[in-house]
Amino acid sequence: MQIRTATEKDIPGIIELLRLSLGESLIPKSEKFWRWKHIDNPFGASMVLLAEQDGQLIGLRAFMNWQWQLQGKIYRAVRAVDTATHPDHQGKGIFKKLTLQGLDEVKSLGVSFVYNTPNQKSKPGYLKMGWKEQGRMPLKFNINPFGYKGKMPVETTNWSDLRLADDFFHIQNQGMHTQYSQAYLTWRYAENPIFNYHYLTDNSSYFLAYRYKEHSFGAELRITDLLINKKNFGRVQKKQLGKALNSRSKKVALISVSGNNYKIMQNYYPFFSIFPIVNKGPIVTFRNIQLESEAFDQLIMPEQWAYSLGDLELF
Structure with missing residues (x-):
């Protein structure tokens, strides 16, 4: 299995993998939506990793860029969002491998922390990889x-x-x-x-x-x-x-x-x-990337945050 960074040429294959893995839902599996979310984002294009085997796309993991502001200081962050594994390759640890490599790569980009809103099924896996739960919105x-x-x-x-x-x-x-x-x-x-x-x-x-x-x-x-x-x-x-x-x-x-x-x-x-x-509301979790441990623990305290539904709405 090889892991590489996605390019725009990969979008059709990404959409096909999302449909195979997740099926259709309220959130559309379309090139238009993917481009809006992961390319047109004013905070910058997402960092997307792909897993391939014998020329076949078998896994993906996307980290969407975001910028937060606290008392005039800007924090560069990424939101761990779209993930998919081909039905024929589930149970092989592809999600974990893509996520951990993604954490290493966003560190080199100056990202301070990762955040997301996992469901009850996926939350334990994130906690094992070092995420911390802030609580429900x-x-x-x-x-x-x-x-x-x-x-x-x-x-x-x-x-x-x-x-x-x-x-x-x-x-x-x-x-x-x-x-x-x-x-x-x-x-x-x-x-x-x-x-x-x-x-x-x-x-x-x-x-x-x-x-x-x-x-x-x-x-x-x-x-x-x-x-x-x-x-x-x-x-x-x-x-x-x-x-x-x-x-x-x-x-x-x-x-x-x-x-x-x-x-x-x-x-x-x-x-x-x-x-x-x-x-x-949704569960909110965080993963430190390169902040001092004490500063990170202080930063993710709920009273520090003024996030809105617009920030964390599932899309």
Whole structure:
């Protein structure tokens, strides 16, 4: 078995392997989606390793580039995401070999840490390879009984109209958060090929991204990001945001926001219920690459993070 770095010429074979290994699901197995996720990413193209045997592609492992910011310091990281093993070659340790080699290679690229959101089945394997579990992503929600069994809202959003002020991305949020930029928001939301996202903004003090999800009990409005420019955000702006969000929440049975972003930014949210914050979101895990052990242990403490659903949503 040989392990090598993937190139764009490998994409058709990668898509075929993903389909063979995982089948079709909500997340499409297509070249369009792969290119958006692993090539067009404004933080840089993913590092993708392939395993081959006798000229056949039998395994892959992708590490998606990301940049986090804490108190003005930028941390380069990768998210361990797509992985697949050919059905005829499972049980041979291919996943582990690809993952461990990937960790060695991203270290040479200046990556500080790896993170991901494994499921209960895959988590033990990650923990054996040195990952540390931070816990489950917090969830806050509102229930609207008048939206029970209601129809899925239909909205049209023109993302080309988004023009956030120049100083919007120089705000110092408390806690570790994605290094936001106009390019990031465009890629993450406007160009997303699988979900339709919408936003609320006045272009100077707040930006809120959301999408709808259909359930058997009705529709859910999921808030994926809230950015606040505290310099310009006051009572008038909070009222304006609240009015716009409230009009949309009346059409759904559930409104939710996930992530530590809510815990840190809750004073800026226009409204939410008395329901407590519950830890029902995805499991969040981290693997140190080249930080000092003490610094890494301090860094991954939950209270250090202000991640949102937009950062860790499964896509």
